[in-house]
Amino acid sequence: MTALGKLFRTTAFKLSLAFFAIFAIGSGLVLGRVAFSVKGLLDAQIEQVIEAEVNGLQEQFVQGGVRRLIDTIDKRAREPGSSIYLVKRADGTTVVGNVGALAPGALDRAGALETFYARAGESEPHRRALTRVVFIRGGELRIVVGRDLEERERLRKVMGRALLSSLIYLALFGLAGGLFMAFRVLRRVDAMNASAQRIMAGDLAQRLPVAGSGDELDRLASNINAMIARIGELMAGMREVSDNIAHDLKTPLTRLRNHAENALRVGREEKDYRAALDRMIEEADGLIRIFNALLMIARAEAGAASAAMTRLDAGEIATSVAELYEPVAEEGRLRLDVAAGTGLFLRGNRELVSQAVANLLDNALKYGRPADQADASGEVRVTARRQGEEIVIEVADRGPGVPEQDRERVLGRFVRLEESRTAPGFGLGLSLAAAVAHLHGGRLRLDDNAPGLRVTLALPAERASADVAS
Ligand SMILES: Nc1ncnc2c1ncn2[C@@H]1O[C@H](COP(=O)(O)OP(=O)(O)OP(=O)(O)O)[C@@H](O)[C@H]1O
Numbered sequence: 001m002t003a004l005g006k007l008f009r010t011t012a013f014k015l016s017l018a019f020f021a022i023f024a025i026g027s028g029l030v031l032g033r034v035a036f037s038v039k040g041l042l043d044a045q046i047e048q049v050i051e052a053e054v055n056g057l058q059e060q061f062v063q064g065g066v067r068r069l070i071d072t073i074d075k076r077a078r079e080p081g082s083s084i085y086l087v088k089r090a091d092g093t094t095v096v097g098n099v100g101a102l103a104p105g106a107l108d109r110a111g112a113l114e115t116f117y118a119r120a121g122e123s124e125p126h127r128r129a130l131t132r133v134v135f136i137r138g139g140e141l142r143i144v145v146g147r148d149l150e151e152r153e154r155l156r157k158v159m160g161r162a163l164l165s166s167l168i169y170l171a172l173f174g175l176a177g178g179l180f181m182a183f184r185v186l187r188r189v190d191a192m193n194a195s196a197q198r199i200m201a202g203d204l205a206q207r208l209p210v211a212g213s214g215d216e217l218d219r220l221a222s223n224i225n226a227m228i229a230r231i232g233e234l235m236a237g238m239r240e241v242s243d244n245i246a247h248d249l250k251t252p253l254t255r256l257r258n259h260a261e262n263a264l265r266v267g268r269e270e271k272d273y274r275a276a277l278d279r280m281i282e283e284a285d286g287l288i289r290i291f292n293a294l295l296m297i298a299r300a301e302a303g304a305a306s307a308a309m310t311r312l313d314a315g316e317i318a319t320s321v322a323e324l325y326e327p328v329a330e331e332g333r334l335r336l337d338v339a340a341g342t343g344l345f346l347r348g349n350r351e352l353v354s355q356a357v358a359n360l361l362d363n364a365l366k367y368g369r370p371a372d373q374a375d376a377s378g379e380v381r382v383t384a385r386r387q388g389e390e391i392v393i394e395v396a397d398r399g400p401g402v403p404e405q406d407r408e409r410v411l412g413r414f415v416r417l418e419e420s421r422t423a424p425g426f427g428l429g430l431s432l433a434a435a436v437a438h439l440h441g442g443r444l445r446l447d448d449n450a451p452g453l454r455v456t457l458a459l460p461a462e463r464a465s466a467d468v469a470s
Pocket residue numbers: 359363364367368397399400401402410415416417418419420424425426427428429430431453
C-alpha cells in the first residue's frame with residue numbers, strides 16, 4: 001500500500017474529512033442566513049424610503065394637482081442619487097423622469113416590484129431596482145418611484161465572495177490539519193508496529209515507544225508494555241524453573257543411574273540387587289515428590305485451583321495437620337502445641353491449604369530444634385485465629401530461625417539455606433506455601449520468634465458466613 005493509500009484509510013484522516021464537511025455545511029448555513037437577513041433588512045429600508053417619497057408626492061398632488069406633482073418629480077429626478085423617477089402616459093410617452101427604459105411589463109400593474117431599468121441615455125434595462133408604480137386618473141398617468149439596488153447587489157457579491165473564500169480557507173486548513181494529524185498518528189502507530197514486530201521476533205526486552213503526552217496512544221503503549229513486562233517475568237520464571245528442574249533432577253537421576261550401574265558391576269547375590277533396587281525406588285520416590293510439589297506450585301500460581309474453592313475451617317485444618325505430624329514431633333522429641341479457634345471460615349482449596357500448613361509444620365519440626373541439643377522442651381506452636389478480616393495460621397518454633405536478609409529468598413523455588421543441607425528436602429516447601437497464599441489473595445510472612453522462626457499464613461476470611469459463625 002502506498003503512503004497516501006495508508007493515510008486515506010486512517011481514522012484520523014476520515015475524522016478530519018468528516019469534520020471538514022460538517023464545518024463547511026455549518027459555515028455555509030451561517031453565512032447564507034446572515035446574507036438573507038441583511039438583504040431582507042436592506043429591502044425593508046428601501047421600501048420605507050420609497051413609501052415616504054410616494055406619500056410626499058401624494059401630498060403635492062392633493063395640494064397642487066398634476067401640474068405641481070410633475071414639477072416636483074421633475075425637480076427630484078434631476079438631483080443626483082440612486083432614486084429613480086418616471087412619469088408616463090398611458091400611450092407610452094414619457095412626461096418626465098431620469099429613466100431611459102424599464103423592463104417590459106413593469107408599468108402594467110400598480111404596486112411594488114423588483115425589476116430592471118436603464119438610466120436616461122441608456123436603452124438596455126440592465127440595472128436592478130425596487131419600484132413602486134402609482135396610477136393616477138384611472139391609469140392615464142403612470143408614475144414610477146424607485147431606488148437603484150446596485151448597493152444591495154454589491155453587498156450580495158461581497159457576501160458571496162466571503163462565503164466562497166471562507167470555504168476555501170476551511171478546506172485548506174481542515175485538510176492540512178487532518179493530514180498533519182493523520183501523519184503524526186500514523187508515524188507513532190508505525191513505530192509501535194515496528195516494535196511489536198521486534199518483540200514478536202523474540203526480543204522481549206523491546207518496549208513500545210511512549211511519547212510522554214499521556215494520550216490514548218501513550219496509555220495503550222504503556223499498558224502493552226506492562227503486559228510485555230509481565231510476559232517477560234513469567235517467561236523468566238518458567239526458564240528459571242526449568243533450569244532448576246534440570247539442575248535439581250540431574251543429581252537424583254544420576255544417583256539412580258549409578259545405583260543400577262553399581263549393582264550390575266559389583267552385585268554377586270540376590271540381596272545386593274535387592275538393596276540396589278530399594279535405593280532406586282527411594283530415589284524415584286524423591287523424584288516423584290519433587291514433581292508433585294512443582295506441579296502443585298504451578299497449579300496454585302496459574303490460579304487453576306480457584307475452581308476447587310470450598311468453605312474451609314482453618315482451625316480444623318490446623319488441628320488435623322498437626323495430628324498428622326504428632327508422631328514426627330514425638331520422634332524428634334519436640335513438643336507440638338496446637339491452639340486453634342473455632343468458626344475460622346475461609347474460601348479456599350482444601351488440598352492446597354492443608355499442604356501449605358503441612359509444609360510449614362514440616363519445616364518447624366525439621367529445622368526448629370533449639371541450639372541446645374540437651375533441651376528437649378523445644379516446642380513448636382501451631383495457632384489458628386481470626387485477625388480483623390483475615391484468618392491467620394501461624395507456625396512458630398524455637399530453632400535457629402532464618403536471618404532477616406534470607407527471609408524473602410527462601411520463598412523461591414529450590415532455595416535452601418546452607419545450614420539445612422544435611423536435612424532432606426528440595427527447597428520447595430515455602431514456595432508452595434507462598435503460592436497458595438497468593439492464590440487465595442493472602443500472604444506468607446516470615447518473622448523472628450526470638451529465638452526461632454514464626455511463619456504466618458494470612459488468608460482473607462469468608463465474609464458474611466464467617467460473621468454468622470462467630
Ligand atoms: N523453621 C525454620 N527454621 C529455620 N530455617 C528454615 C525454617 N523453615 C525453612 N527454613 C529454611 O528455608 C529453606 C527453604 O525451606 P523450604 O520448606 O522451602 O524447603 P526445604 O524444607 O529445604 O525442602 P522441602 O520443603 O521442599 O522438603 C530451608 O531449606 C531452610 O534453610
